[in-house]
Amino acid sequence: SQKIEQNSEALNIQEGKTATLTCNYTNYSPAYLQWYRQDPGRGPVFLLLIRENEKEKRKERLKVTFDTTLKQSLFHITASQPADSATYLCALQTGANNLFFGTGTRLTVIP
């Protein structure tokens, strides 16, 4: 069966450290993998997209890696800040443009 698993339901880290979130999937062949941020009471907000033939993508303090052999993506937030506290969702985009979301990881950055 198809699965998208994000490493943990909740992750707490100290301010200034690097947060690493994991997304593993089975029985999908995504053309793209996306990461979204969701704050309580709001819809998800797009952060980064990486293509199947890309290994790494960066945007400011964010970095995403994509390993299609391992079927895994890692999402890093460097120099984390309390304002980074939110739920982060990975999403696989198929060729038909449908997005399949993981369950999310709730990140808390402790001052």
Place this chain on the structure above:
Amino acid sequence: EAGVVQSPRYKIIEKKQPVALWCNPISGHNTLYWYLQNLGQGPELLIRYENEEAVDDSQLPKDRFSAERLKGVDSTLKIQPAELGDSAVYLCASSAGTAGRADTQYFGPGTRLTVL
């Protein structure tokens, strides 16, 4: 530029009652999505429109759910009759994407539906 607008933001109804949720996508976005999100879960696609055509409604429970996107702009998702298990957040999203190309979706704030 205005984002995706949804209304109502909150709705409480009794089971067996009907409910209609409305979405206005970002101007110029041809593709519109309705998702259901349960607490602690990621969004799950219910239906996808390209212009006024429902191109993927395979996950829509058609016995009680229906959707329309007249004129290819606004969309309404209807539930009739509502059941207790329908309590969730209903998210609408839109995108300008073409199938097979990298596509970013823009989400509305959602409608939190509570069925008593």
